Amino acid sequence: MSSSPSIITCKAAVAWGAGQPLVIEEVEVSPPQPQEIRIKVVATSLCGSDVAAWESQPIFPRIFGHEAAGIVESVGDGVIEFKEGDHVLTLFTGECKRCRHCTSNKSNMCRALGLERSGVMHSDRKTRFSIRGNPVYHFCAVSSFSEYIVVHSGCAAKVSPNAPLEKICLLSCGVATGLGAAWNVADISKGSNVAVFGLGTVGLSVVQGAKLRGASQVIGVDINPEKVEKAKDFGVDVYLNPKDYDEPIHEVIKRMTDGGADYSFECTGDTRATTSALQSCCDGWGLTVTLGVPKAKPEITAHYGLLLTGRTLRGSMFGGWRPKSDIPSLVDKYLNKVVRFYTYPKVNKHEVVSESKKTAPFEQ
Numbered sequence: 001m002s003s004s005p006s007i008i009t010c011k012a013a014v015a016w017g018a019g020q021p022l023v024i025e026e027v028e029v030s031p032p033q034p035q036e037i038r039i040k041v042v043a044t045s046l047c048g049s050d051v052a053a054w055e056s057q058p059i060f061p062r063i064f065g066h067e068a069a070g071i072v073e074s075v076g077d078g079v080i081e082f083k084e085g086d087h088v089l090t091l092f093t094g095e096c097k098r099c100r101h102c103t104s105n106k107s108n109m110c111r112a113l114g115l116e117r118s119g120v121m122h123s124d125r126k127t128r129f130s131i132r133g134n135p136v137y138h139f140c141a142v143s144s145f146s147e148y149i150v151v152h153s154g155c156a157a158k159v160s161p162n163a164p165l166e167k168i169c170l171l172s173c174g175v176a177t178g179l180g181a182a183w184n185v186a187d188i189s190k191g192s193n194v195a196v197f198g199l200g201t202v203g204l205s206v207v208q209g210a211k212l213r214g215a216s217q218v219i220g221v222d223i224n225p226e227k228v229e230k231a232k233d234f235g236v237d238v239y240l241n242p243k244d245y246d247e248p249i250h251e252v253i254k255r256m257t258d259g260g261a262d263y264s265f266e267c268t269g270d271t272r273a274t275t276s277a278l279q280s281c282c283d284g285w286g287l288t289v290t291l292g293v294p295k296a297k298p299e300i301t302a303h304y305g306l307l308l309t310g311r312t313l314r315g316s317m318f319g320g321w322r323p324k325s326d327i328p329s330l331v332d333k334y335l336n337k338v339v340r341f342y343t344y345p346k347v348n349k350h351e352v353v354s355e356s357k358k359t360a361p362f363e364q
Contacts, residue, residue: 005031005038005074012129012146014136015062019055022145027063027136029148030128032076036121037153039088043166044068044144047173048200048269052295053139059119062137063129065144066092067172069165079153087161089172089331091323092140094122094155108322113154115317116141122152157324159331170201170341171330173318178205178267179330179339180319181289182213186263190214193257195280196236198267199227201341202291204234206265208339211235219253219261221276250279259283266290271300274313278302284310291316 008029013022032038050064072086082088094113101107113122119137120127128150129136129143143149159168170176178201182188194210196203199222210218211234220227220236228239238256242249254260260282266274269292278288279302288311290300300313307313321327333339 005076007031008038008073008148010147012063012136012143013065014131015054015060015064017060018057022064025131027146028130029146029150030130032074032079032150033121033123033128034077035079035123035153036076036128036150037072037079037082037088037156038074038148038150039068039070039090039156040073040148041068041070041144041146043070043169045169045172045174049173049293050139052269052293055295059137061131062119062139063143063146064139065146066090066140066142067169067174068142068144068149069159069169069172070149071165073148075153081153082156082158087159087163087165088156089159089168089327090142090144090149090151091155091157091327092142092173093318093323094141094152095322095324096154097324102322108318108320110154110323113141113152121150122155154324157327159328160335163331163335167341168331168334171327171334174201175205175339175341176321176327176330177291177316177319178202178207179209180321181265181291181316182206182209184320185289185314185316186265186287188213188215188263191216192262193217193219195219195221195253195257195261195264195277196267197221197265197273197277198269198292199224199231199236200267203265203267204231206267206291207231207235210263212339215263217257219256221249221253248276248279250276253280254282257282260286262286264288266292268292269294271297274300275302278306278311278313281311286311288313289316290314291319 012027014025044065045067068090093115096112099111101109127135194215219238220231221240264277264280266277274290
């Protein structure tokens with residue numbers, strides 16, 4: 001029998017304050033507690049939600065990152081679902097399979113393991129990271145910008161060992177969110193018109209999902225013309241840059257679609273785009289799904305008449321997927337080449353991470 005897990009010392013990118021460069025630090029990672037697993041992170045990606053929280057939230061020091069794939073290093077007491085060596089995806093919102101939401105088949109918003117906002121673990125409201133005995137806080141109870149992490153077993157999904165971890169980490173958030181918004185939340189119908197605001201990883205996944213459902217026309221809206229080629233490769237039929245027009249972009253879309261799109265999606269994290277997306281929909285049945293996490297001005301402003309005439313505005317968390325139950329099937333779709341991923345060029349880590357440790361506030 002293997003010995004009990006001990007503390008691991010490893011490297012992590014630590015944020016010491018809002019908007020401050022991340023610092024590569026040596027951190028101590030505690031053993032997994034009951035119903036928890038410790039994971040060696042193989043691959044992680046950067047999401048806009050990480051950036052938004054890094055720039056604005058007050059919880060520091062903190063380790064960000066929530067889209068990750070890795071290998072189970074050890075398991076805590078009571079864990080029977082995972083064993084050492086399993087390949088897993090982390091889940092920023094978990095699934096206990098027992099609460100009202102998990103058993104309803106109407107929601108993926110687990111009441112026990114839902115989105116954690118306080119920088120601690122779900123189970124005991126403590127951290128598993130420390131530097132010289134002082135706590136370092138989590139992000140979404142994942143914190144994948146570390147070589148090793150501890151997560152609740154309900155916040156991880158076992159996946160095929162044949163899946164490339166450096167690719168499928170995107171299913172921990174961005175790609176799954178976009179595909180789910182198209183399939184689960186909007187349930188796009190064949191022959192429909194679709195407008196997608198924002199053509200990053202999430203937006204391209206919405207585009208892909210719409211095309212796989214048989215949408216007849218997908219309009220992509222983005223202010224960055226460098227995204228056009230890849231967007232069209234994923235299925236965008238018409239690209240619109242709001243800067244190229246003297247009229248509101250929703251008027252252009254309404255003219256192109258004989259009164260408005262059947263479905264529109266906001267994938268930018270800008271509530272002004274949510275309003276534009278809602279205005280772009282047709283009367284009677286137009287549906288707008290908002291996916292982005294705003295960095296500022298979280299309030300949505302829209303004339304009540306847009307809803308009175310039959311439009312619907314819906315929010316979406318993780319594309320409506322039940323995390324543990326559904327995500328492994330998405331990995332299988334990737335392996336069977338039903339869906340594909342695209343990421344924009346990597347950011348040089350030296351643009352956002354400092355190698356210096358001189359500013360660590362614990363050094364009194």
